[in-house]
Amino acid sequence: MNKLAVVVTTPPYSNLSVTALEYIETALKSGIELVGVFFYQDGVIHANQQVQIASDEFQCLTQWQALQLTYKLPLHLCITAGEKRGLNDEDTNNIHPIFTVSGLGELVELANKADRVVQF
């Protein structure tokens, strides 16, 4: 009975996303089962592999990659929010492969699977 879902609505150039990443990492290290992360609103910008954050600033994508690799963490992207922000899973395919293209139905699934949902 220790399942967590996280909703990320903040973009990769926001320090609020660092807080989200630190929270998620701490939860995973504490043995809490993370059923998935759902990216919504400006949170979907995390998935855009063409976004360039200055090298002396925090690199969210590197952290997401590390978490996904270590914990097989499901990273779901709301594609409607993504398309509004230039993400495309067909022609240009600028979505980083660690992200799963999903819709709001996936958020319903995650909310049902989790004992707790935390939104950033």
Add this chain to the structure above:
Amino acid sequence: MSNTFSNLTAILNSKAPFSNTAGKDALDIALIFGSFEQPTSLFFQGDGVWQLIQEQNGTIISVKDYLKTFAAFEFYDLENIYVCQESLIQRGLTTDFHIDNVQVLAKGDFAKKLAIHHTILRF
């Protein structure tokens, strides 16, 4: 009766309707949760109460008038709609809403009602 569901979801609206997409993004979630037959309540607090005020028309300022879709809440079984009384009073607003069946709650009751929900999503 829906209060007995362990997966009761609250969507808390805290932003005015047309300066950003928060209200529309919250509405999209409410309609999806409704169509998946998830017991879901809508809360309006702070500047979010402006979303319920009558005779607003986003199309005049070239914003899609998503407030019209509130009329479909019943169709999506979204029947629990709560508004914070203090937020209305602070803004000098009356209870003339553009949809029916809105329950006005004093802030203590509003907080208690919110607290019985398993999941809270805030926009």
